């Protein structure tokens with residue numbers, strides 16, 4: 001008797017049903033991976049928007065890498081360096097993430113809030129104002145002062161020395177600044193809230 005590959009009359013799973021089930025499971029797994037990937041690129045919002053909880057006095061810690069969660073010290077960054085950081089103990093809320101940058105103090109010009117920088121350190125929200133990806137640092141090794149903030153999703157670019165003003169790409173607004181200072185023990189501390197709302201402005 002010839003077995004029908006498309007259905008089973010005796011209740012057994014046919015090869016075709018098995019293959020379809022396998023393809024379906026593989027498709028679901030791939031879809032799940034894609035969603036996870038997109039979630040990293042476009043972080044989840046809190047409530048109806050991004051609600052930062054960082055406060056003046058919070059210490060900065062590394063946001064990722066082998067030193068994730070450790071306190072940041074001024075001596076960790078040279079001119080032209082930058083890292084992603086969170087306020088200590090508030091690392092679950094993506095609205096709190098900042099790009100901490102060190103340039104020569106004399107490089108900063110308005111609209112940078114120069115009085116909210118210290119020893120060449122400046123910090124901006126790391127949530128892109130286009131669609132909310134986390135921005136990165138494009139270091140110019142020949143001229144560290146010419147380094148820029150760049151978003152990996154659609155290549156928006158921000159000038160760190162001019163209040164993170166948009167210098168390229170689709171971002172519609174600068175990244176909000178937040179005050180930082182170097183404390184007596186050399187650690188970095190926030191000195192204010194953000195200068196404006198966090199997240200996408202489109």
Ligand code: FES
Nearest residue numbers: 128130131151154
């Ligand atoms: S999300 Fe940053 S450029 Fe689009």
